[in-house]
Amino acid sequence: MKNILLKNGENIIVRCLQKDDAGLLANYLTALSVESKSRFGPHPFDRSTVEQICKRIDDDDIIRYVALHNDNIISYMLVKHGLIEWDAIRLGEEQQFFDYGCTATFAPSVLDAWQNSGLGTAMFQVILDDLRRKKYKQVLLWGGVQAGNKRAVHFYEKHGFKRIGSFWHDGKDNHDMVLDL
Ligand SMILES: CC(C)(COP(=O)(O)OP(=O)(O)OC[C@H]1O[C@@H](n2cnc3c(N)ncnc32)[C@H](O)[C@@H]1OP(=O)(O)O)[C@@H](O)C(=O)NCCC(=O)NCCS
Numbered sequence: 001m002k003n004i005l006l007k008n009g010e011n012i013i014v015r016c017l018q019k020d021d022a023g024l025l026a027n028y029l030t031a032l033s034v035e036s037k038s039r040f041g042p043h044p045f046d047r048s049t050v051e052q053i054c055k056r057i058d059d060d061d062i063i064r065y066v067a068l069h070n071d072n073i074i075s076y077m078l079v080k081h082g083l084i085e086w087d088a089i090r091l092g093e094e095q096q097f098f099d100y101g102c103t104a105t106f107a108p109s110v111l112d113a114w115q116n117s118g119l120g121t122a123m124f125q126v127i128l129d130d131l132r133r134k135k136y137k138q139v140l141l142w143g144g145v146q147a148g149n150k151r152a153v154h155f156y157e158k159h160g161f162k163r164i165g166s167f168w169h170d171g172k173d174n175h176d177m178v179l180d181l
Contacts, residue, residue, distance in 0.1 A: 004122045010069060012119065014126050017064035021073070022047075022054040025066070028073040033112045039149050040109040042078050042142055063130075067110075067123055074114045075123055079131070080105040084142060091140075091176060094165050098138060104131055107142035108155075120155055128159075132181055139179040147173040 001015040017025065029045040043049055053064070061082070067075035082100035083091070091098070106127070110120050131139065144167065145152050153175065161177040168174070 002126050004067075004126070006122060007118050010117075012074070012122070013068045014065060014123055015068070017054065017057060017066050017076075019054050019057055021066065022051045024068075024071075024073045025054070025076065026050045028066075028076055028111065031111060032109065036109060036112055036115075039146060039152065040107065042107040065123060065127060067119060069114075073111075075108075075110045075119055077109065077123055077127060078105075078107040078142065079127060080107075080142065083140060087140060087143065087176070090167060091165070096164060096176075098140065102135060102137040103140060104136045104138070105140045105142045108152075115151070121159075124159060128181070137181055139181065141175075141177050144169075144174040144176045147175055 001013060004012045004014055006012060026045075026047050029050065032040070032045075037045070043053070053060070057064070062078050062080045065075075065077045065079070066073045082103055083098060083105055087105065088098075108120055108124065110117075110123075139161075141156065141161070145156060147153065147166070156177050156179075159179065161179045163175050164178050165176040166173060167176065
């Protein structure tokens with residue numbers, strides 16, 4: 001567990017999702033705007049999926065970081081060991097191969113009212129420290145990033161991610177990006 005101080009003076013707790021967090025996570029996912037949901041979709045957001053995730057948290061190959069303010073989740077970020085299958089196939093077709101042993105796949109989200117507050121950056125610093133300590137060498141984006149998601153593209157570039165390809169999905173242009181640690 002880590003305490004972070006945002007530039008607006010708010011104190012936030014960052015920790016991993018726990019078994020008894022299903023209610024809090026369901027509230028968070030329900031509160032995300034339609035726009036944010038259209039950009040962040042690593043899994044279905046219905047209550048039974050969230051309950052299964054929390055129940056099986058000890059056997060997960062995904063570390064799920066949450067940020068809390070006044071006991072509510074205000075950010076949820078996933079770090080999966082290796083690659084998701086969809087990304088591995090698409091990147092493989094482009095002759096881009098990654099070592100599962102030292103690659104992580106990243107999917108971030110911040111509650112709309114907290115976007116642009118520096119929370120995403122502060123949480124990513126916590127995550128980067130963990131990834132480096134665990135000897136990961138590369139971080140990929142989970143399903144890429146929509147090219148039109150300017151804030152997210154800026155966020156990734158600011159943190160050193162580089163574009164390694166583009167693909168068309170659901171009528172939208174997307175970028176694959178990678179960060180070398
Ligand atoms: C992407 C996301 C995780 C970033 O978290 P955040 O807390 O908003 O990020 P930060 O406040 O740390 O940084 C945002 C940066 O984007 C910049 N930004 C904001 N709007 C922007 C825009 N329209 N175009 C370019 N940059 C923009 C901010 O100025 C800031 O950059 P700076 O630190 O250089 O000033 C968050 O906005 C989010 O959850 N978005 C919706 C879901 C999503 O898109 N997830 C990613 C899917 S690939």
